[in-house]
Amino acid sequence: MYGPNTVAARRLVKRAAIQGGLEAVSLLSRSGLMPGARGLGAIFTLHHVRPAHHKDFDPAAHLTVTPDFLDASITQLKRDGHVPVALQDLPEFLASPDRPGPAMVFTLDDGYRDNDEHARPVFEKHGIPYTIFISGGFVDRTHSIWWETAEQLIGKIDEFSFDFGHGEVTLPCRTLLEKYAVFDRLHKSLACADQDAIVKRLDAQAKAAGICPTGIIDREVMDEEELRRLASRPLAHLGAHTIGHLNLAHLAADEMRSEIARSAERVAAITGDMPSTLAYPYGDRCAAGPREYQAARDLGFKLAVTTNPGVLNRRSLQDLFALRRISLNGYYQKSRYVGALASGIPFALS
Ligand SMILES: [Zn+2]
Numbered sequence: 001m002y003g004p005n006t007v008a009a010r011r012l013v014k015r016a017a018i019q020g021g022l023e024a025v026s027l028l029s030r031s032g033l034m035p036g037a038r039g040l041g042a043i044f045t046l047h048h049v050r051p052a053h054h055k056d057f058d059p060a061a062h063l064t065v066t067p068d069f070l071d072a073s074i075t076q077l078k079r080d081g082h083v084p085v086a087l088q089d090l091p092e093f094l095a096s097p098d099r100p101g102p103a104m105v106f107t108l109d110d111g112y113r114d115n116d117e118h119a120r121p122v123f124e125k126h127g128i129p130y131t132i133f134i135s136g137g138f139v140d141r142t143h144s145i146w147w148e149t150a151e152q153l154i155g156k157i158d159e160f161s162f163d164f165g166h167g168e169v170t171l172p173c174r175t176l177l178e179k180y181a182v183f184d185r186l187h188k189s190l191a192c193a194d195q196d197a198i199v200k201r202l203d204a205q206a207k208a209a210g211i212c213p214t215g216i217i218d219r220e221v222m223d224e225e226e227l228r229r230l231a232s233r234p235l236a237h238l239g240a241h242t243i244g245h246l247n248l249a250h251l252a253a254d255e256m257r258s259e260i261a262r263s264a265e266r267v268a269a270i271t272g273d274m275p276s277t278l279a280y281p282y283g284d285r286c287a288a289g290p291r292e293y294q295a296a297r298d299l300g301f302k303l304a305v306t307t308n309p310g311v312l313n314r315r316s317l318q319d320l321f322a323l324r325r326i327s328l329n330g331y332y333q334k335s336r337y338v339g340a341l342a343s344g345i346p347f348a349l350s
Pocket residue numbers: 109110241245281282
């Protein structure tokens with residue numbers, strides 16, 4: 001069964017298990033019993049960085065951390081001996097025989113405006129380089145961000161009639177549990193091939209409910225001018241994140257290549273230089289595989305990042321188009337957890 005209670009229970013159990021695990025790992029990493037696990041450092045993933053703001057229905061809460069948490073995490077990592085490295089300099093750093101410590105590399109996906117407002121001051125205070133991965137369709141307001149649209153729409157309605165790809169169904173959407181169940185169903189349906197059509201249907205439904213999907217982008221995501229200004233700052237770098245933010249693994253080969261190539265050109269039009277780094281949208285094994293890794297290599301990137309969890313190690317140099325990252329997750333905002341994740345122990349044990 002896939003009822004709302006099951007969904008909510010699964011979310012809670014998973015979160016508690018991870019949190020408990022991180023407490024244990026935090027103790028273990030401080031014990032020094034597994035010093036080799038942290039490998040050569042870690043690449044961290046962030047999305048929204050902004051002050052805490054409680055919302056009852058907050059399906060993307062895991063995509064948000066506070067500036068204070070980011071600040072505390074960096075302080076903790078520095079204390080643990082991590083050295084800041086710009087993502088594009090990582091291959092040379094990994095190849096160097098005299099690294100002063102494990103790397104800490106910061107990346108932010110999707111180009112949210114709060115990255116400039118709330119994350120940049122923290123990075124500048126600590127002298128930390130960072131890479132923001134931007135999608136051309138978000139920058140130009142031609143594409144919406146489905147999870148932002150869905151949050152607004154589902155938060156507002158009591159019943160959701162939608163064609164997830166197999167004909168229209170009507171789902172209750174009144175209680176918090178029902179809303180989370182609808183959001184999860186939508187999320188799952190987007191893992192299939194007609195993602196573009198599903199997002200278009202979602203946008204149409206949102207508009208009918210008085211929500212403007214590209215208006216949300218205007219509010220949340222940096223435009224070309226803001227990105228140009230940000231990219232001119234010393235520690236900021238822009239990377240490619242496709243145009244339409246689609247699951248690349250489900251696209252035909254020529255469309256997949258075009259999404260990547262056009263996004264590199266879009267970044268170059270802003271910064272004046274072709275970007276050397278790429279992040280695959282969604283980025284897990286269902287969204288990017290050997291075909292996408294090879295395309296990124298063929299299209300001239302220096303490296304590309306996934307969202308597959310893991311720390312850097314000796315193999316990373318041979319795997320520059322499938323680099324793993326650690327998500328700094330809004331559910332686990334304690335700096336000792338970041339130390340625990342960067343210790344590499346969760347990945348060595350799994
Ligand atoms: Zn993204």
